[in-house]
Amino acid sequence: MTLSTRESEFAEHWPALAGATTAVGTGAALFSYTTNYFVLPLEAAEGWSRSAIAFGATLYMLGTAAMMPLTGMLADRHGVGRVAPVGLAGYGLLCLALSLLPAHLPVFYTVMLLIALFCSATSGVVFGPFVAARFRRRRGVALSILLSGNAVLLMPLAPVLTAAITDQGWRAGYMILGGLALLLGLPSALFATRGSSARAAAQDAATPRGATIREAMRDPAYWKIILGVVASTMALGGFLNQLSPLLVSRGIPVPLAASLMSLFVLMVVVGRIAVGALLDAFRPALICMLVMAGAAAGSALLLMETPSPSLCALVVVLLGAAMGAEGDLQAFLIAKHFGLTNFAALFGTSAMCTSACLGLGALLFGVLYDGTGSYTAAILIAMALLLLAGLSFGSLGSGERAPQPATGQ
Structure with a gap:
């Protein structure tokens, strides 16, 4: 190549x-x-x-x-x-x-x-x-x-x-x-x-088919992807919603916390592009596992009572990169393991889980803070979820699924 x-x-x-x-x-x-x-x-x-x-x-x-x-x-x-x-x-x-x-x-x-x-x-x-x-x-x-x-x-x-x-x-x-x-x-x-329908029709007979929806639902790899998505987005959703007040609770001044949130947004874009390139070059399951492990390590730094601004910046970089990589990981893994025949339907189900779990993660962080007066419990749960996501993604096989002729939906 x-x-x-x-x-x-x-x-x-x-x-x-x-x-x-x-x-x-x-x-x-x-x-x-x-x-x-x-x-x-x-x-x-x-x-x-x-x-x-x-x-x-x-x-x-x-x-x-x-x-x-x-x-x-x-x-x-x-x-x-x-x-x-x-x-x-x-x-x-x-x-x-x-x-x-x-x-x-x-x-x-x-x-x-x-x-x-x-x-x-x-x-x-x-x-x-x-x-x-x-x-x-x-x-x-x-x-x-x-x-x-x-x-x-x-x-x-x-x-x-x-x-x-x-x-x-x-x-x-x-x-x-x-x-x-x-x-x-x-x-x-x-x-x-423009012209995409005509090109698709012309190539349809010669294009190998990916998995049907039923085949994907019966494949453990699909549920490993969904488990990784649910666990990681619930954790990242909590940080997305509560990261700024969390940083302030750790002694970071409000103006600096706002600047760190700008860095977070930047890292969402940078992380998405960088992880996309890594997925093309290396074993995808390994990249997914490392991204989640990095986010878990960043979460652990927030357990310190008074982390330095430089450590907080590192946390933001790791969490922002993981947040940016999230959608890319889903799309890439589903296309790799199940082909493109029903990609949108399978990715749509995964995206539905993402949207729901982002909201649930925000709610989880808020409820735990209101109940305990601290973000410590939320951070510990987020760390566990990110590690679970890394293990789930990491357990995926490395080879592409050989497409079979589609027989139905």
Whole structure:
């Protein structure tokens, strides 16, 4: 496998990857990352409580998670070129509607649920098989780029969105998100997938089939992946939600804690790309195990009563890298072990577990802190979960599953 062979994949398929990354970056993940921008403006303008506003975000997250497996099945059956544009168009129009409709909580909740319905078709679950089919030798890097679109877009968008909401109100924020989906995401999806259905049909007879859903469900490897996903995302979800106050509780000043959280976001992107490259170059199960072990070691440093700022920075680097690698690990391992025939449906189920466990992890950390007045118990449980995830991922076989002809779903 020569360098030129590896790089030829990017030379041939970079337009499709760029279009898919842009489409994913303007969809579900971006909406999830920006929900916190609207809490204070909605509270100030409409008098809604923070819990009432948060319930809208919860409805969106749960709705999106519940739709992931079904959307994945639709993408496997009909192709990304038919599913993703519908999702981006519906999501964009609903964001615009949210900026224009009367500000009543029942209306807000209804639109949030409808956004979840369409947003599930704008995620890496739908675009994952599209990218994975075009990149074999650089699949890890390609998938990591695909799943980094929202974080890359959020860097320049954050100050613009903040300024618009501050000057024009929360409705302007939803108008910007809707405009991005319709004017940037939708054209990018159409550009990336142009002709994809015809090419897929022409290659279908000659393409070896991956596992059916039933075969995957009977394979212990699939449940090892799911166990690793559940354990790791529950731990990382707790840190994602509580890391800043946790650092402050360990004696880190609030301004420094805020700077460390910026480092965390940066490491999510860096970790995703770096781990993607490592997955391509080395045994994936070993890389997964090392990433989880590193996150567990970082967690252990937080058991110190007064860790130094440099140690806290190391913790943030290790946890941020693991958080960034999480989605990449799932997509890569599922494609490697079960092929691409039902990749979106299988990845959709895994993504549903991710969304649910991120929320459960945040709840676990909060409940344990309220009950004990300390984060120590939460950190110990998170360490155990990360080690369990590492063992589960590490026990996966190293060889790719030989695809068999599909006989049904």
